[in-house]
Amino acid sequence: MYSQVLFCAALAGTASALSLPPLIPSIPGVTEPLASNAPPLPILQVPTPPLDSPRHDINTSIKPKKIGYFWTGAGDNQHKDFLATYSLDDDTFGELIYITDVPSSGNSPHHLGPTLDGKTLVGGGLLSLLKTQDTAYYFDTSDPYAPKFVKSNRALLSSITDEIRAKPDGGFFITYMGSAVGSSPGRLVETDADFNIIHEWPEDVDSTLNILGEQFSPHGLSVDWGKKLILTSDFVVPATILKPASALGIQRANTLRLWELDSRKITSTITIPDGQGIQDVKFIPGNKESAALATAVGPGQVWIIYPFRKNQDGTQGTAELLYDLGPRARDNLAIYSDITDDGKFAYFTLTLGNHVAALDISDLNNVKRLDDPEEDQGIVGPHYIKVSPDKKNLLVTDYFVQTGDIGVVNTPADFKAQWIDILEDGSLSFNRSIDFASEFTNRGGAKPHSAVIFDLTDPKDPKFY
Incomplete structure (x- = not known):
């Protein structure tokens, strides 16, 4: 066993990115019937090339100050997946500015994130592995109104891309x-400034033993650069949401890993009892103890993680129940979150509950709920959520995952992007949305999973989030 761990650690230390062409090239007159007639298979799918994107009207005459980038899958899983660029300004809200295709389809576009300088976006493909495609797609946003696809790559030891955090x-x-192959353990992947994969952490023996000893399915990711900490949260074993492995049930985790930033080593495993999937974790901005919020999707709860406190056995990192989101949050499959940069308000999407919850966390000893848990907010399947840089809006995408016939996760969705007003007390007002299903009917609809916001209101201090 120990020799196997040494081998795995050595192999991880040689990590480098691959980028491979499609196994089946695009051939005019052949690609179209091949893509439309390929049968669903267990796990791996026929690696069909994408159908070319149809013409689409865009408005290149406007230059909004607030821009939304949406990493989007074609509704039919046959046309190219794409990055959709929209105006978020009040006077031109919902105007489609640009479409940037990637050279593949069926990726199930997942999370999207910007570099700190806003020059590059990276979007991950949740199910790219199933068509043996690259799993990370990079876009040049030097011209924020006309993003360009730059390159894609894949890791050697890991797949199923999720959360993204930019490095300084x-x-x-x-x-x-x-x-x-979509099983456990996953990895924490690191790229260099040219977006080449340089590490698939962990690489040391002790940390490798840690992830081999207990399910390691990292989804959530948060970094405290000042205190030199990383937290990852373990969600589900990806292969178990797909047939036939799903017959044994989705394998959910109850754990988070605490890492040293400088060494990239795991220092401890933190357990949330009966968490049934810890989908998300985020450090609370400005918290003196570097506390973080984690979402437990089984019980529908928010837990607070104190990375510097110790358990009775001396293990670093503790978890305490902070707030129970109630019956509507139980067994929700997905609860994702964001926190305002002043650390006052936290927001949570209850995907199966069709609801966005809002908490005032300015006093962690007296958390206040700001939404009505029983209200029908008129949304279906909310998942990805971001607070706008000026803290005036929430951007929520109403789509999580739909595996179709090959899996068991097919969450209802209305495929809209909600631009929700944040009121002065932190509560929410729903009034504007972008309907991707009706916008992209010529691709079988569209599935926007995630988004990035650029706020260029102050040219001297642009915000990229």
């Missing part, structure tokens, strides 16, 4: 929830 040097940390 221009690269990224990215959680890859599964192994190269």
